[in-house]
Amino acid sequence: MRWGEIIKRLVLIPPTLAGVGVIVFVLLRIVPGDPIAMMIPPGASAADIDRLRALYGLDRSIPEQFVSWFGHVLSGDFGRSISLRQSVSELILARLPATLELALVATLIAIALGLAVALTGVYFRGRRLEWAVDGGIGVFLAIPDFLWALILLLSFGVLIPLLPTSGRIDPQIDVSFRTNFYLFESLLRGRIDVVGALLSHMLLPAIALALPFAALIARLLKASLSEAEDQDYAQIARARGFARPAILLREVFPNALIPTIALGGVQITLLLGGTVLVERIFSYEGIGNMAIDAVINRDFPLIQGLILTFAVLFIALNLAVDVVVTLLDPRLRHG
Amino acid sequence: MVDVAASVALQQPSRWAMGFRRGGARLWVGGAIVAVLILVALLAPWIAPHDPIEQDLLSGQLPPAWMHGGDTAYLLGTDSLGRDVLSRLIYAARVAVVVGFVAALLAGAIGITLGLIAGSFGGWIDQATSRLIDVWMAFPPILLSIVLAAVIGAGLTSVILAIVVVDWTRFARIIRAETAVQLQRDYAMAARVIGLNRGQTLRLEILPNLVPLVVTLLAVEMGVAILVEVILSFVGISVAGDTPTWGGMIAEGRQIIYQSPWVMAFAIGCVIVSVVGFNLLGDGLRTALDPVQRR
Numbered sequence: 001m002r003w004g005e006i007i008k009r010l011v012l013i014p015p016t017l018a019g020v021g022v023i024v025f026v027l028l029r030i031v032p033g034d035p036i037a038m039m040i041p042p043g044a045s046a047a048d049i050d051r052l053r054a055l056y057g058l059d060r061s062i063p064e065q066f067v068s069w070f071g072h073v074l075s076g077d078f079g080r081s082i083s084l085r086q087s088v089s090e091l092i093l094a095r096l097p098a099t100l101e102l103a104l105v106a107t108l109i110a111i112a113l114g115l116a117v118a119l120t121g122v123y124f125r126g127r128r129l130e131w132a133v134d135g136g137i138g139v140f141l142a143i144p145d146f147l148w149a150l151i152l153l154l155s156f157g158v159l160i161p162l163l164p165t166s167g168r169i170d171p172q173i174d175v176s177f178r179t180n181f182y183l184f185e186s187l188l189r190g191r192i193d194v195v196g197a198l199l200s201h202m203l204l205p206a207i208a209l210a211l212p213f214a215a216l217i218a219r220l221l222k223a224s225l226s227e228a229e230d231q232d233y234a235q236i237a238r239a240r241g242f243a244r245p246a247i248l249l250r251e252v253f254p255n256a257l258i259p260t261i262a263l264g265g266v267q268i269t270l271l272l273g274g275t276v277l278v279e280r281i282f283s284y285e286g287i288g289n290m291a292i293d294a295v296i297n298r299d300f301p302l303i304q305g306l307i308l309t310f311a312v313l314f315i316a317l318n319l320a321v322d323v324v325v326t327l328l329d330p331r332l333r334h335g
Numbered sequence: 336m337v338d339v340a341a342s343v344a345l346q347q348p349s350r351w352a353m354g355f356r357r358g359g360a361r362l363w364v365g366g367a368i369v370a371v372l373i374l375v376a377l378l379a380p381w382i383a384p385h386d387p388i389e390q391d392l393l394s395g396q397l398p399p400a401w402m403h404g405g406d407t408a409y410l411l412g413t414d415s416l417g418r419d420v421l422s423r424l425i426y427a428a429r430v431a432v433v434v435g436f437v438a439a440l441l442a443g444a445i446g447i448t449l450g451l452i453a454g455s456f457g458g459w460i461d462q463a464t465s466r467l468i469d470v471w472m473a474f475p476p477i478l479l480s481i482v483l484a485a486v487i488g489a490g491l492t493s494v495i496l497a498i499v500v501v502d503w504t505r506f507a508r509i510i511r512a513e514t515a516v517q518l519q520r521d522y523a524m525a526a527r528v529i530g531l532n533r534g535q536t537l538r539l540e541i542l543p544n545l546v547p548l549v550v551t552l553l554a555v556e557m558g559v560a561i562l563v564e565v566i567l568s569f570v571g572i573s574v575a576g577d578t579p580t581w582g583g584m585i586a587e588g589r590q591i592i593y594q595s596p597w598v599m600a601f602a603i604g605c606v607i608v609s610v611v612g613f614n615l616l617g618d619g620l621r622t623a624l625d626p627v628q629r630r
Contacts, residue, residue, distance in 0.1 A: 012469065019470035027486055142614035143607055144562055146569075150585060150603050158596050273475035277566060281589075291478050292570060295485045303482060311473040 006322055013315055020311045021070055021304070028300045029062045056082060056301075069301075073308070079301035083294070088305040092287060096309065097180040098168055099279065099286030103272050105183075105202050106209035110271070113210065114217025121218065122225040122248060137222075140215035145274035149208035149281040156204060164201050166283040173197050205275075205282045213264075213271050220264045224256035231255075258329050265321030269314045362619025365554075368612025375425055376432040383422035384410065388577045391417035396595045414584070414598050415591050423579035424605055430580045431561045431609060433491065438498040438560040443553050445499065446506025447545075453507070454514025455537055464511065471504045480563050484572045491574050498563045505559075506552055513548060517541050547624030551617045558613030565606050581606050 053059045057068060069079060078088035121133035157165035169175060169182065175194060177185045183202075186194035228234060229252050237247045276288035283289065287306055294302040375382065395417040398405045405412065411421040453464035480497045487493035517523055518541065526536045568574070568582025581602045588599025 012466070015466070016469050016473055019466070020473050023470065023474075024482070027482060030486060138614070138618070139611060142558070142611045144610075146566060147562075147603060147607060147610075150589075150599065153589075154592065154596055154600060154603070158592055273477055276475060276477050276481075277569075280570070288478075292481065295478075295481050296571075298485075307474065307478060307482070310475040310478065314473050314475070 003326065006319070006326065009319060009322065013319075016315065017308065017311055018070070021073070021308060022066070024304050024307050025066050025069065026062065028303060029065070056080070069304070078305035078308075081294075081299055081302040083297035083299040083302070088301050091290070091302065092305055092309055094180055095285060095287045095290050097182070098284065099272075099275050099288060101181060101183045101198075102202055102206055102279070102284065102286060103209070103268075103275060105199070106206040106271055107213070107268060109206055109210035110213035110217060113214035114221060117214065117218035118221035118225060119248065119253075121222045122229065123245070125226065125229075133218075133222075137215045137219050140211050141219065143212065145209045145212055145271070146277040146281065148211045149205060149278045152204045152208050153281060163204055165204060168201055168285050169194070169197050170201075201282075201284070205278045205284055208278050208281075209271050209274050212274075213267060216267055217260065217264050221256060221260045224259045225252055228252040228256045258325060261321065261328065262325045265324065266318055268317050268321070272313060272317070273310070359619065359622065361615045362623055365612050365615030365617070365619050368608060369616055372428055372609050372612065373432055376428040379425050379429055383419075383425040384408075385419035385422040387418065387422045387426040387579045389418065393417065396591060398595065399597055411601055412595065412597055414587060414595070420584075420598055420601055423584060424581070424601060427579045427581045427584065427602075427605070428609075430491070430574055430578060431564060434494055434498070434564040435557040435561045435609075435613070438495045438502070438563075439553050439556040441495065441499045442502040442556060442560075443506050443549065446503040446508075447510050447549060449503070450507040450510025451514055451537060451541075454511040455518060455533060455541070457515075461511070464507065468504050468508055468511075471501075474501075476501050477563075477566060480567065481570055481572065484567050489572060489574065493572075494564050494567055494574060497567065498560045501563075502556060502559065505556060506549075509548065509552065510545060513545060514541055517544055547621065550624060551621040554613055554617035554620055558610040558617070561606070561609055561613070 050059070057065055060068070072079060076089060078092070080086065081088050081091055084091060117133060117137065121130050121137075124130045124133070153165055156162045164170070173194060175182055175186070177189075179185055182194065183198050186198065225248070229248065234247055234252050237251050238244070242251075275286060276291055278284070279286045279289035280292050287309060291303065291306045291310075293299075294306060391413065394406060394409065394413055395415055397409050397413040397417075399412045399420075400407045400410050402412075409419050409421070411419075411424070413419055414423070449464055453461045480501050483497035483500055484493050487496055514537075518536075523536060523540055526540045531539065564580065565582035565585065568580040569586045571586060574580060574583075584602035585599050585606075588595070588597075588602060592599055
């Protein structure tokens with residue numbers, strides 16, 4: 001990915017987002033379920049229903065509704081949630097930090113696990129342990145995050161109740177923080193009790209999200225490490241008498257890192273997409289859980305806002321990975 | 336020239352046979368799991384010990400037969416309505432198999448067609464397809480399936496459509512790239528030189544070389560489709576009413592997770608075994624059919 005490519009990608013972002021907006025909007029407008037029907041009290045008159053419909057703009061044609069909605073989105077106004085009766089932007093901004101913190105913790109766990117497994121696998125190349133590592137990676141890759149979430153819920157929530165399985169933090173802990181980035185803010189403020197409570201709630205969902213991603217990192221990194229270790233420079237270092245762990249870590253690892261980031265980095269979006277169900281399973285108060293509620297309640301403005309939020313995050317992450325790879329790889333940097 | 340052509344033709348069948356030998360344990364284990372799954376789905380009415388929707392409220396939430404309080408009439412126990420868990424798991428395999436095969440084949444047909452067209456024509460057609468894929472990739476896939484299934488309404492067709500609409504890009508992206516790569520190869524150039532037109536080149540030269548890739552993608556997609564069906568059932572927007580599904584059983588089991596965790600555990604087990612089976616089959620087929628390793 002050269003810089004020119006990256007600029008091209010930047011140019012394509014607005015049309016891509018507009019495309020996402022159009023598709024979601026049109027999809028939701030052909031829904032048979034009526035969002036107004038779900039919010040009216042019993043016994044409301046036809047006039048009341050019409051008034052509500054007009055209030056949410058649902059009486060206009062679909063193109064008219066779209067132009068009006070998209071115009072507001074461009075100015076940062078995502079409309080009002082029908083089921084929660086609040087501004088969609090405020091609702092999303094309040095919940096987004098919880099999801100971002102969860103995804104970050106999950107990514108860190110995945111990287112740590114993936115590195116450890118890949119290095120172990122390469123160190124025992126050609127021996128029976130490598131075979132076991134490869135098999136394990138295959139199984140962990142095949143089972144997706146939401147199944148891990150259910151398995152973890154069953155094992156550590158029910159059978160051996162070690163960790164909390166619901167919510168973001170214990171309700172009795174006072175978190176009157178300035179932001180909703182509870183984890184970052186409690187770390188900065190040195191509130192160790194809050195950090196502990198947050199992490200204990202986050203651990204099971206984060207591990208569930210991390211396991212398939214860790215397996216992917218392990219598989220990619222292990223392949224790159226094996227390839228790099230067969231290169232001349234590694235063989236020469238070995239011939240000169242350097243110990244194998246030292247060669248693996250100092251010589252081989254940095255070279256194996258770039259292909260792993262290039263191929264595996266984009267998969268962070270999968271992890272982020274996985275938060276939808278994992279948050280649901282652990283009743284974690286992030287935007288994923290909110291999205292399922294929004295679909296169940298046929299809350300059009302909220303669904304639209306949430307899907308656009310995910311789309312922005314996905315595109316930003318993909319771009320960030322490309323930039324990192326370009327910065328790391330000397331061949332591309334000067335290309 | 337004639338001799339070479341004849342000897343290549345003679346080797347043709349044994350190539351596949353050799354490939355299947357090379358696929359190794361993964362191919363056989365994966366194939367066996369998938370075969371058992373299909374058999375169970377086909378034979379459900381004959382092998383299920385009970386009617387999957389028959390309620391026996393007097394024996395609700397029975398543990399599996401080998402546990403204390405279990406009843407040998409209900410081998411894997413019963414759910415909260417006293418329905419036989421084993422029979423429900425067996426019948427649920429039918430939904431999984433139908434969704435897996437139909438959704439994967441439809442998504443594959445659409446994705447492969449678009450990928451071939453985009454990869455071989457290039458120009459604005461390729462640009463348009465690529466932009467469409469970009470838009471699709473910007474959606475969180477699970478959320479898009481959930482929204483789609485909610486939009487279309489409950490039912491098997493709705494679930495299959497939701498999977499096809501979301502997952503065609505998996506095929507289109509890879510087939511597009513691979514078609515473009517293959518067209519650059521010497522053999523494709525040679526085909527043009529001897530006077531084949533674009534359609535003939537695609538059909539006679541490119542497509543046969545894409546078969547291993549397509550077969551592998553299909554096997555993996557069947558596993559993915561089964562998972563999406565489970566997810567939709569779990570969220571509560573899959574096939575309607577009484578039809579047992581693994582996802583539905585997981586959702587029901589979650590309600591009684593503290594009283595009878597086995598309902599959820601057995602359903603999760605079935606999903607994992609099937610998905611691992613399809614993945615192993617895909618991996619094995621990739622090794623078995625890979626034209627590079629074949630040499």
